Amino acid sequence: MEDACLDRTEAWKPWITRIVEAGLTGDQQRLELVLLKVIRALRKDAPDLSEQLAALLSQHSANPNALRWKDSGPPPRDGEEGLPLVRAESVDTAMQPVLSENLQRRIGQFVSERRDSQCLLHEGFLPPRSILLTGAPGTGKTMLASWLARELQLPLLSLDLATSISSFLGKTGLNLRRILDYARSRKCALLLDEFDAIAKRRDDSTELGELKRIVNVLLKELEEWPIQSVLVAATNHPELLDPAIRRRFDLVLDLNLPAVAERLAILERSAGRFAAELPPKTLEACAQALDGASGSDLESLMQAAVRHHLANKSPLAKSVVCELHLRWGEKLDGKMIGPLLRTIQNGAQKHFTVRELADIFGKSVSTIQHHLTKEAVDA
Numbered sequence: 001m002e003d004a005c006l007d008r009t010e011a012w013k014p015w016i017t018r019i020v021e022a023g024l025t026g027d028q029q030r031l032e033l034v035l036l037k038v039i040r041a042l043r044k045d046a047p048d049l050s051e052q053l054a055a056l057l058s059q060h061s062a063n064p065n066a067l068r069w070k071d072s073g074p075p076p077r078d079g080e081e082g083l084p085l086v087r088a089e090s091v092d093t094a095m096q097p098v099l100s101e102n103l104q105r106r107i108g109q110f111v112s113e114r115r116d117s118q119c120l121l122h123e124g125f126l127p128p129r130s131i132l133l134t135g136a137p138g139t140g141k142t143m144l145a146s147w148l149a150r151e152l153q154l155p156l157l158s159l160d161l162a163t164s165i166s167s168f169l170g171k172t173g174l175n176l177r178r179i180l181d182y183a184r185s186r187k188c189a190l191l192l193d194e195f196d197a198i199a200k201r202r203d204d205s206t207e208l209g210e211l212k213r214i215v216n217v218l219l220k221e222l223e224e225w226p227i228q229s230v231l232v233a234a235t236n237h238p239e240l241l242d243p244a245i246r247r248r249f250d251l252v253l254d255l256n257l258p259a260v261a262e263r264l265a266i267l268e269r270s271a272g273r274f275a276a277e278l279p280p281k282t283l284e285a286c287a288q289a290l291d292g293a294s295g296s297d298l299e300s301l302m303q304a305a306v307r308h309h310l311a312n313k314s315p316l317a318k319s320v321v322c323e324l325h326l327r328w329g330e331k332l333d334g335k336m337i338g339p340l341l342r343t344i345q346n347g348a349q350k351h352f353t354v355r356e357l358a359d360i361f362g363k364s365v366s367t368i369q370h371h372l373t374k375e376a377v378d379a
Helices: 002-025 028-042 047-062 101-115 117-122 141-151 161-168 172-184 209-223 243-248 260-277 282-289 295-312 316-331 334-347 354-361 365-373
Strands: 087-089 130-135 156-160 189-193 230-235 251-255
Touching: 002 028, 028 047, 028 117, 047 117, 101 117, 101 141, 101 251, 130 141, 130 243, 141 156, 141 189, 141 230, 141 251, 156 172, 172 209, 209 243, 260 282, 260 295, 260 316, 282 316, 282 334, 295 316, 316 354, 334 354, 334 365, 354 365
Parallel strands: 130 230, 130 251, 156 189, 189 230
Antiparallel strands: 087 156
C-alpha cells in the first residue's frame, strides 16, 4: 500500500508543479491546458476526480471573469498616432456567406463543437479555437468571420494587419502582444485580416528579422489560445504563410470562387424581393455567364441593378443586363453570350430590341441576330 501511494505521489509531482506555477503566475491558458491533460490522465483510474475537475474547468471557461486575474483595460492604442489597434465590429445583421456544401458542413461542425465545448472538456479534449480562412478577395472571408461571431454569440474584435503594420515596425512584437493579450482577456472572436502581413515564411530573405520573430510569437499564441475565445485569421495569399503557422490552426478553410449554383444563390439573395420581377431563367443565365466572379462582385452587380431599376423606372431585366455588360462585358466567355442573349430575349417580355442588345453588348446587329436564331448548342 505504501509503495502504491509513493508511486502515485511521484506520478503527480510534475502535474502539481505545473498547476501551482500556472496559478501563481496568473497564466489562465496554461492552467487550462494542464488541467485538460490531468482530466484525461485520471479518466481511467480516478473517474470521480476527473469529473470534478472537468466540471470546474467547464464552468470557469464558460465564464470569462472566473479566471481573470488581471484586467487588460481599454483597447490598446498605437503609441505614435494614439489610434486604437483593434476595433469592435457589429455582427447583429451578419449573414452567412453562400458556400459550397462541403464548406458549409465543415463550418457547421466547427460551430457545433464550440457549442458543445462542455462535453468536450468533460472528456479532456479542447474545443476548436482557431480558423484560418484563405481565398481570393471577395470570397466571403470577413463575412464568414462576422457570421461566426454572431452564431457563437461572441463580440468581434478586428485588426487589419496590412494597414497597421507600418506603424508597428520596430515594435511589432510589443504591439501585437498587447493586442493578443487584450483579446485573450475577454470572451471574443478576434479577426486578424491580411494575416500574411505578419505570418510570412521565416525563410524569406527579404523580410526583416523583427517580422520573423513575430511568427514565433504567433505559433505560441495559437497553441495556447484560451478556450473561451476564437481566433480567426484571413489571407488572400496563403502561399506566403509560414508552413508551421498553417498547421497550428484547428480548421483551415479555402474559400474558392463560387460555382454556378452558389452564383445563382448569391444573385437571388442580393436581389431580395425583386428577384420575382425577373423573367424565368434570367438569373440562371447570368450565373452561367459570370464564371470567375466573386461573391462580392455578384452582390455589387445585383444591388446596382436594383438601384438602377428603382431610380430610372426601367425594367429590372434591362438593368441587370446593362450592369452585367458594364461590369463583366470584357470577361464574358464567347460561348456564353449566345445562351445568355437567347435567355434574355425569350423571357424579357420584349424589353430589348435586337439593336438595343447590339448597343449593350457592343456587337453588330447581324451578330446579335445570329446568336438569337442559333440553336442552343453551346457547351
